[in-house]
Amino acid sequence: MKQCQLTIPAVTYAGPGSIEKITEIIKREQTSSILIFTDKGVRSAGLTKGIEEICAAVKTTVIDDLxxxxxxxxxxxxIAEVCVAHVDLIIGVGGGSVMDAAKLASIVLGADYGVRDLLKDPMIAKKYIKSLMIPTTCGTGSEATCNSIVAIPEQQSKQGIVNTCMIPDYVILDADMIKHLPPKIIASTGVDALAHVVECFTSKKATILSDTYAKEGAVKIFRNIRQAYADADNMEAKTEMLIGAYYGGIAITGSGTTAVHALSYPLGGKYHIPHGVSNAILFAHVMEFNKDACTDRLALLCDAVYPEKHEEVANIKADYIIEEIKDIVKKVHIPTNLEELGVKKEDMDFLVRAGSQQKRLLVNNCKDLSLENIRYLYNKLF
Structure with missing residues (x-):
């Protein structure tokens, strides 16, 4: 076994009503000033109300215009608009973008560098403020990762800032926060989480530690995403999705995503296709392309998720996982053709060029991708 490391949030609370643990966190950290990151949709849905009431015991500033x-x-x-002299605790309440911004604030507020500097050299980062992440979707896994993804308009793409100092100090996985999550969001974030666990399990950088979380996350997500999407009252399925997404985030920190995420970044950066949707469109095609290099890994994943298939040969089990991915994307009604989302085939050269520049993730892919391979995969989406 090769040496490996896995860094995870120091304290994680889970279960309905666990946002009440904020009181304990405030006391433990001797907090006198809190900065909450959220967005207007999450706040108007009332999801931050209870949190804001708990935090009202100390000075609290809310940013909701992300x-x-x-x-x-x-x-x-x-971050520049934060007009507070001192912050003891940053809380991110929302989806991946909100939590990514909150994590960046925890390493930028008080620093002599900015986000632009971190794009050039993320290793200069240092944690200045303790952080707590509370996801309101069941898919991004940002609450557990050392990554923050931002768009770069001048490149019409996205880039990840990666440093373990961004791993949150606290995480709260409260199923009440996703109780009324719209099916459309369950679909896009849920498939994103599924991509995390499958990509991490088939990544060149996969380890025995990341495999543990990727495999268990896959079991939870494969078995529950269709039910969570179809039945708004199925809180058991939604809770399993919430935990599975968290496991996927941990797997990312230990292993890393691959070509699905790499090729999805230009789709989000230029066309503003939601991250989970762009991953869903690419997901099965990339796995089919990779299959001959990761058949055994996909078969192991099949054994974990669908033990009834244990007697099948590895090739059949790998195909079964890929077919399940296709079926899930179909059942949650995510478009699978880029033209439906406003992408023109004339932009192929841009997509190939921009996709090929995502080397941070492409190096994790179990097969090397040439420019011709990347063009082939994008062509499959039209």
């Missing part, structure tokens, strides 16, 4: 899929300039602007 844009969806923000650029690094958006994050810099929001």
């Amino acid at each position: 844009s969806s899929e923000p650029s690094y300039q958006d994050v810099e602007r929001v």
